[in-house]
Amino acid sequence: MLKIYSTLFEVLGPQGWWPHPTRFGKIVGALLAPAVKWGNVVRAIDNLEKAGIDNFPALRELDVKLLEEYIRPTIYYRKKAQALKAMANKEELLEIKGSLLLREEFLSLPNVGRETADSLLLYAWDYPIMVVDAYTKRILYRLGYLPQEKIDYDLVQQLIESKLPKDLSTYQEYHALLVRLGELYCKKSPLCEDCPLNKDCQKIHLKLVEG
DNA sequence: CTCCAGGGGGCCA
DNA sequence: TGGCCCCATGGA
Numbered sequence: 166m167l168k169i170y171s172t173l174f175e176v177l178g179p180q181g182w183w184p185h186p187t188r189f190g191k192i193v194g195a196l197l198a199p200a201v202k203w204g205n206v207v208r209a210i211d212n213l214e215k216a217g218i219d220n221f222p223a224l225r226e227l228d229v230k231l232l233e234e235y236i237r238p239t240i241y242y243r244k245k246a247q248a249l250k251a252m253a254n255k256e257e258l259l260e261i262k263g264s265l266l267l268r269e270e271f272l273s274l275p276n277v278g279r280e281t282a283d284s285l286l287l288y289a290w291d292y293p294i295m296v297v298d299a300y301t302k303r304i305l306y307r308l309g310y311l312p313q314e315k316i317d318y319d320l321v322q323q324l325i326e327s328k329l330p331k332d333l334s335t336y337q338e339y340h341a342l343l344v345r346l347g348e349l350y351c352k353k354s355p356l357c358e359d360c361p362l363n364k365d366c367q368k369i370h371l372k373l374v375e376g
Numbered sequence: 377c378t379c380c381a382g383g384g385g386g387c388c389a
Numbered sequence: 390t391g392g393c394c395c396c397a398t399g400g401a
Contacts (some may be wrong), residue, residue: 184394199384242395244385278385280393298383344383352381 167326168337169362173342176361178306180341182288185210189220191289192259198249199281199298202241208221224253244276251275263292272291279318293333295325296340300347307351308362 189209197206212235218224222234233246251274252258261267263286271282279297286292297318305321306314309323329335350360 200382202383202398240380240382241384241395242397244390244395250383276385300383347383 166310166325169304170339170342172361173346174338177342177345179338182337183343187219188259188289192252193224193249195284195289196277196281197236197239197245198284199278200241205238208238208309212236212238221253221256221259224254225248227371241276244272248274248276248281251277260283261359262280263290263294267292283322285316287336291333293331293336295301295329295336297320297321297325298340298347301325301340301343303351304343304362306344 171319175324185191185207193213194206195211197209209297213219213224216227216231216235218227219230222270229246229250232249236242236245238344239245255270258270261270267290268282269287271277271285272279277285283296285292286294287296302311302314303310305308305324306316308333308351311321325339327340346360346362
């Protein structure tokens with residue numbers, strides 16, 4: 166597990182997440198990001214900021230229909246609008262420091278599941294918790310760390326956390342690196358010949374090409 | 377132009 | 390758990 170991390174870091178370099186500088190942007194970004202390319206998340210946040218929506222009180226006052234239009238570049242925008250509204254209406258959460266209790270609070274918000282909750286904690290609350298997404302599962306499965314690709318979220322999270330130093334920047338970078346690797350090489354039709362992990366991959370055997 | 381994948385989450389059986 | 394729905398975007 167640590168070897169994957171060091172290999173990815175060496176080949177792909179530091180990813181430097183989270184791209185959005187403000188706390189508002191980080192939180193909104195974490196809520197919009199699932200199943201959406203980051204570029205489209207940025208478009209959505211830009212739409213909001215151009216409309217002067219750059220803080221939670223403003224978001225709370227914003228008409229839902231208008232909010233939906235602003236974040237339309239992100240898929241499932243109606244669901245995500247509900248999540249944003251719910252977060253804006255629970256502004257007291259912003260003052261709480263990261264914890265597993267706060268995680269439960271996030272999970273009680275509409276349309277916020279484990280990945281989204283953990284993204285909020287890891288990137289907007291600086292709380293060291295590993296985010297697991299479809300790429301994470303697919304990559305670890307192909308590398309032989311998981312018995313199957315469809316597997317319980319918590320199990321994968323525990324596995325990773327048990328084998329990495331419990332360190333904020335390690336978790337932040339590792340998830341970002343796995344996403345980057347996934348985007349580049351680990352689609353359902355994989356592009357393994359160029360994958361930096363190719364020589365370690367047990368499922369797919371093609372030659373490693375160094376960039 | 378059409379087809380379709382698919383970085384999540386909720387709900388229901 | 391497994392199936393279905395939500396539903397923009399971009400590449401084939």
